[in-house]
Amino acid sequence: xxxxxxxxxxxxxxxxxxxxxxxxxxxxxxxxxxxxxxxxxxxxxxxxxxxxxxxxxxxxxxxxxxxxxxxxxxxxxxxxxxxxxxxxxxxxxxxxxxxxxxxxxxxxxxxxxxxxxxxxxxxxxxxxxxxxxxxx
Amino acid sequence: xxxxxxxxxxxxxxxxxxxxxxxxxxxxxxxxxxxxxxxxxxxxxxxxxxxxxxxxxxxxxxxxxxxxxxxxxxxxxxxxxxxxxxxxxxxxxxxxxxxxxxxxxxxxxxxxxxxxxxxxxxxxxxxxxxxxxxxxxxxxxxxxxxxxxxxxxxxxxxxxxxxxxxxxxxxxxxxxxxxxxxxxxxxxxxxxxxxxxxxxxxxxxxxxxxxxxxxxxxxxxxxxxxxxxxxxxxxxxxxxxxxxxxxxxxxxxxxxxxxxxxxxxxxxx
Numbered sequence: 001x002x003x004x005x006x007x008x009x010x011x012x013x014x015x016x017x018x019x020x021x022x023x024x025x026x027x028x029x030x031x032x033x034x035x036x037x038x039x040x041x042x043x044x045x046x047x048x049x050x051x052x053x054x055x056x057x058x059x060x061x062x063x064x065x066x067x068x069x070x071x072x073x074x075x076x077x078x079x080x081x082x083x084x085x086x087x088x089x090x091x092x093x094x095x096x097x098x099x100x101x102x103x104x105x106x107x108x109x110x111x112x113x114x115x116x117x118x119x120x121x122x123x124x125x126x127x128x129x130x131x132x133x134x135x136x
Numbered sequence: 137x138x139x140x141x142x143x144x145x146x147x148x149x150x151x152x153x154x155x156x157x158x159x160x161x162x163x164x165x166x167x168x169x170x171x172x173x174x175x176x177x178x179x180x181x182x183x184x185x186x187x188x189x190x191x192x193x194x195x196x197x198x199x200x201x202x203x204x205x206x207x208x209x210x211x212x213x214x215x216x217x218x219x220x221x222x223x224x225x226x227x228x229x230x231x232x233x234x235x236x237x238x239x240x241x242x243x244x245x246x247x248x249x250x251x252x253x254x255x256x257x258x259x260x261x262x263x264x265x266x267x268x269x270x271x272x273x274x275x276x277x278x279x280x281x282x283x284x285x286x287x288x289x290x291x292x293x294x295x296x297x298x299x300x301x302x303x304x305x306x307x308x309x310x311x312x313x314x315x316x317x318x319x320x321x322x323x324x325x326x327x328x329x330x331x332x333x334x335x336x337x338x339x340x341x342x343x344x345x346x347x348x349x350x351x352x353x354x355x356x357x358x359x360x361x362x363x364x365x366x367x368x369x370x371x372x373x374x375x376x377x378x379x380x381x382x383x384x385x386x387x388x389x390x391x392x393x394x395x396x397x398x399x400x401x402x403x404x405x
Contacts, residue, residue, distance in 0.1 A: 025236035025385040028229035050381040077251065077267065077375035
């Protein structure tokens with residue numbers, strides 16, 4: 001089995017963040033809200049762009065196999081209101097990601113929050129309608 | 137060792153319906169001290185601006201924002217075709233929402249699309265600039281003119297807006313919409329008969345109250361009005377948001393039969 005499935009009992013802490021997020025496309029058409037993901041991996045590429053910032057991480061499983069994930073966040077304007085800069089993610093950083101997997105089962109996800117290499121946790125402006133920071 | 141952990145949410149933790157739920161309004165609740173009074177221009181007119189921006193809420197479902205004119209079930213007063221299309225849009229997870237293609241939000245949705253907005257207020261016109269939707273503006277003519285008539289009224293995304301003050305309420309009358317937008321993220325549709333009357337007040341410095349009456353005999357059985365509050369964000373400024381830059385969602389979008397959406401509509405057979 002490529003993935004380690006673990007029970008996820010942590011309660012999401014509701015936080016109030018100023019500034020709304022991107023909602024430009026359907027979340028449910030692309031992502032499966034019932035498939036949350038928790039990933040830790042090494043950043044290989046960052047696309048600091050509209051309407052979504054993407055970054056890519058290589059995640060190694062217990063067998064040493066590497067999965068390359070494409071991860072979607074909000075757009076730079078929304079992310080900057082959440083404390084991000086274009087340099088928050090650097091190629092080579094090891095980061096941890098909480099998010100939601102694509103419906104097609106590919107290594108693609110919509111990100112709720114990221115723990116950066118610095119240890120700082122930032123919200124990602126998820127386009128999931130009930131994400132804790134999805135409404136302003 | 138770096139490991140993958142695909143987690144399973146505890147049942148109910150992440151329950152999400154196919155159609156986005158609405159959000160509780162924020163920014164308008166009771167506060168510890170009363171908010172500052174409505175700011176005014178030198179001539180007494182309500183000042184819709186200041187050193188800040190309006191943090192527009194994400195209004196996903198107009199049927200949950202109705203203040204007048206709802207059907208017996210509490211939802212929009214659909215005609216059969218708009219009801220059927222609303223159900224279809226829910227079944228297809230609002231995948232074909234024009235705003236997902238980076239097209240503009242259109243009328244009332246412009247005040248319910250994420251990212252802030254700002255009013256530029258002049259005697260003869262009010263311009264609202266929207267960071268979201270993306271990077272668009274609406275011009276409201278305040279010089280007493282009428283709407284263009286006949287073919288001079290060219291159907292557009294935002295229509296033709298004329299406005300006037302009724303006391304402290306800015307009333308915006310808009311016609312001339314095209315049919316290329318949805319009223320909301322949830323897939324309430326409309327026709328080019330759409331006529332909106334928006335009423336905007338600033339009951340105090342920190343709150344904008346927005347209401348829009350939707351009059352569209354081609355789509356709804358009777359006029360209906362939606363409304364919500366918009367909080368003020370003091371000291372914040374607009375940023376840049378150019379949706380069209382790298383819309384992977386659009387490039388990857390498939391139709392109901394699994395074919396590339398835009399390749400198909402471009403006529404490729």
